[in-house]
Amino acid sequence: MTGAGGQLGRALVEEFGDDEVVALTRAEWDVANPSPLVEAPDLVLHTAAWTNVDGAEDDPQGAAAVNVGGTANAAALGAPLVYYSTDYVFDGRKGAPYVESDSPNPLSAYGRSKLHGEAAAGDRAWIARTSWSFGETGRNFLLTMLRLGEERDEVAVVDDQRGCPTYVRHLAAATRELVELPFGIWHLAAAGDCTWADFADAIFEEAGLACRVRRISSGELGARAPRPACSVLRSERADAPSLPHWREGLRACLDRLGS
Secondary structure (H helix, E strand, O other): OEOOOOHHHHHHHHHOOOOOOOOOOOOOOOOOOOOOOOOOOOOEEEOOOOOOHHHHHHOHHHHHHHHHHHHHHHHOOOOOEEEEEEHHHOOOOOOOOEOOOOOOOOOOHHHHHHHHHHHHOOOOEEEEEEOOEEOOOOOOHHHHHHHHHHHOOEEEEEOOOEEOOEEHHHHHHHHHHHOOOOOEEEEOOOEOOEEHHHHHHHHHHHHOOOOEEEEEOHHHHOOOOOOOOEOOEOOOOOOOOOOOEHHHHHHHHHHHHHO
16 A cells, blocks of 8 residues: 555555555655565555645646656556546536546646546556545645634635545445456545535534635635536446445544544
8 A cells, every 4th residue: 555644545554454454654655766565465555646736736747756657656566556536637617427438638737647647557457536535634624624613713615616525434445345346447436515615514513613614716715726616526337336425424534533
């Protein structure tokens, strides 16, 4: 496993805890460099990635070195590979949920690097596209909102981007099912969809915080990288693993944080 120190990596370590797992953090393997492993594994769960969407606009080569070159290095181990991709490979203009057969058209340097990473994963790979990941650790929207909700009476959140907030532990459980299925592209995202502002409202409601959400446009936020307006992911594959509703994931995550 690459990226074992990240939020998804930690969830996968727990999910696959009964197996013999070699969990490598960035300090143990910076995937922009060749693998330090001597023996080939039976399976590679490749979670290491450049995830700074706005930062990739300023350093597209750096993002590509990790998301494309790093994936090629993981694939070079010669084992079947799970590559985690993103809803940002789409432009958001479809006006309906995206399925596996839809043509990608990323708007950002980050999205392009993840799409090229899909190709770098090779033929013996499961391409797991997911969206808006959150969990108890790392940097994510949920943890940011909890912190701001404690500090402020109001936060401004964009209300013109729609997607599927996906709890990493639900994604990890779906990964265990995925590796029993054929190689190829699979959309693995939470059931239901919402805007970022809707998600923030739900976080404050479930956490019992009195903070208000002021709904703004993406233009008002002024983020460096463009984001798709609607990047809801659904699967057209009958045997695709199904994930619980994003609200159920939110409650499960808050319960773990509370405990």
